[in-house]
Amino acid sequence: MTDLSNDAGLWATRALGASAGAAVSLVYLLPKSRLEAASRFFTGLACGTIFGGPTGIWIAERLALVDRLSASEVVLSGSAAASLCAWWGLGILSRIAGRYGARGR
Template identity: 65%
Template sequence: MADLGHDGGLMAAKLIGATAGAWVSLVYMLPQGRREAASRFLTGLSCGLIFGGPAGLWLEARLDLVGQLSPLEVTLTGSAAASLSAWWVLGALGRIASRYGAKPGEG
């Protein structure tokens, strides 16, 4: 298992990966306005920074790449994946809630 301590290089990799993932999520599905764009970008950035390390380790194990990647590569990839996935998961949950939740004025 990679050692993901409090190394400045790892934090930079998290920040770069999270930023890249957030930007890519904006490109895939264009936001309707500035407020939505800012919300999506900050959500992706936060999730990438928080879950980047564990997501990278999970991806490394699932793809059978243990020991083949440096800790920086694992962190960068995990942060980008977590950041990119954050808005898609929240969007899916929002659609499910709007489809099956109570409509305004009901209930």
């Protein structure tokens, strides 16, 4: 069972990493509207906060950095990566739906 402790430091690290991932994503795939920006940002924030730990562990193991990184660094990088992926995924799906959804009408 997963330990969902109330460690405020790790939760803050998750939120910071998720926010950083969402902010960096703005540079790469600009939103077309404020609504798109807000929905993608909050989706990135939620995904980064929820999946930051497992994503960080997966990345650290793949890059053989488990022994070199602290728990905070693993969570921070994992949250940023999960948020970045959520941003990209939602942004790309939004563009595809906008492009092909208009043709069906």
